[in-house]
Amino acid sequence: MKKGKFSLQFIIIMFVCIVVALSLGITDLLISKTITSSVEETQEDKALNVARMVSLNQLVIDSLEGSASSEGIQAFASQIENRTNVNFVTIMDMEGIRLTHPDPEQVGKPFRGGDEGPALKGKEYVSISKGTLGPSLRAFTPIINARGKQVGAAAVGISLENVTKAVNNGRKGMVIGTLIGILIGIMGAVGLARYIKKTLLGLEPFAIARLLEERSSMLQSVREGIIAIDQEGKITLVNRAASKIFKKAGLEEDPLGQSIEEYLPDTRLNRITKSGEMEMDQEQNLHGVTILVNRVPVVVENQPVGAIATFRDKTEVQLLAEQLTGVRKYADALRAQAHEFMNKLHVILGLVRTEQYDTLANYVSETVTHRETEVGFVTKMVIDPVLAGFLIGKLSFARESGVSLSINCENKLPKPENQKITHELITIIGNLVDNALEAVADRPTKKVDLMLDYAEDILTIEVKDSGVGMTKAIQNQILAKGFSTKGANRGLGLYILAQAIERLEGDLIISSKPEKGTNFAVYIPYKAEDEQN
Known part of the structure; x- marks a missing residue:
């Protein structure tokens, strides 16, 4: 411009x-x-x-x-x-x-x-x-x-x-009036120009046009959907990402200028305009498409004049969360194994320097035997190498934390037909085991049992700990987003766990009593890879 x-x-x-x-x-x-x-x-x-x-x-x-x-x-x-x-x-x-x-x-x-x-x-x-x-x-x-x-x-x-x-005397008054009119016009023009300049925040037309183009380009380039309304509830802005989500939900009509209540009856944007309070990370269903929405009022001179919502398809967010969760779990497992391996190397180095070769031979033999027994059992019973590696990493992490973690698997667990289930299982097992390890961290008996059982296309995951247990009131809230008995900025693990179980159409049963420990049992439909047609 x-x-x-x-x-x-x-x-x-x-x-x-x-x-x-x-x-x-x-x-x-x-x-x-x-x-x-x-x-x-x-x-x-x-x-x-x-x-x-x-x-x-x-x-x-x-x-x-x-x-x-x-x-x-x-x-x-x-x-x-x-x-x-x-x-x-x-x-x-x-x-x-x-x-x-x-x-x-x-x-x-x-x-x-x-x-x-x-x-x-x-x-x-x-x-x-x-x-x-x-x-x-x-x-x-x-x-x-x-x-x-x-x-x-x-x-x-x-x-x-x-x-x-x-005649000239008659015209003289007219000429004087004309000159006065021109003078008043100039004064009015100067006042009008200053008022318009102030209204436009001192911006020139070319600057306003440039800002408008930049604003439009930015709004259209972001991946999140954006929709805005004015004080009367009329839709004033819809970016490209929002239109794409609306079309996916079957809303083909151009929304600009329409009433938000007519176009999206379940939205809360009109309430946001009136209340002036924001709503963050809310779920909303658009004809079968679930979106995560942030709603914020637009305030000018301390008065709400509209509202704006940013949203994204929940499916995309879930995929991203699954990827991040899986990577974090893998990283934790590798870090635990690396730490444990370094500790063993330090022991071996000490025995070598003190020339206690007999003790060194016994230590290495016990370590190899224990490792082969532990790794051999997990890899034999859990066919999926990703899940097996994850469980081995949790065993290392538990030993590093001073907790006795036992893994029992009565029947072999085959690879799933859909590999996405592996990521969900890592989320479920990881959060259950992590919570159990934290629950027994300050207990005299630090014991956690993980049981996996596969039969008749149902996978049972059971995690039992010797922790302090929970009251009935806590059990009723433990799956809520943000609820935690461990302090602020917590309470997401079990919420994510519940979401993963819901996506897999599974069930969760919690059994716990104060000072008696806690038992989480998860039942998930699980179709093995070799059973697909």
């Missing part, structure tokens, strides 16, 4: 200023035209009204009929000019001879301008012409006596310069 040449604030200010200036400019043109027309009409009406007033004056009529002196009518015209602020008031007879004029020397001379003809024929009108006083707007009105006979005409003139001045 390329960086813009101008900042968002500059663009907003310029855009608003241009829009305001154009709007006010066009308005000024339109209104100016109206004002000009209105001012001109006002001046015309003013001239006509003065002319009419003059034409109705009895002194004017008497002067035109010869019954009054011309000096009186000249004084009257001058008085009208001064009071109405017109350029001239001229009274003429039917021959067009002036009886009044601002310049006394023009009295008795013909009217100039050439536009008086229609007025002497009884017509009232307004015209623009040039006379002795320059260009002017002229209003003509015929003068009629009491008998209805026209005896002359009155002409009232307003200088065009005065008309233009009146």
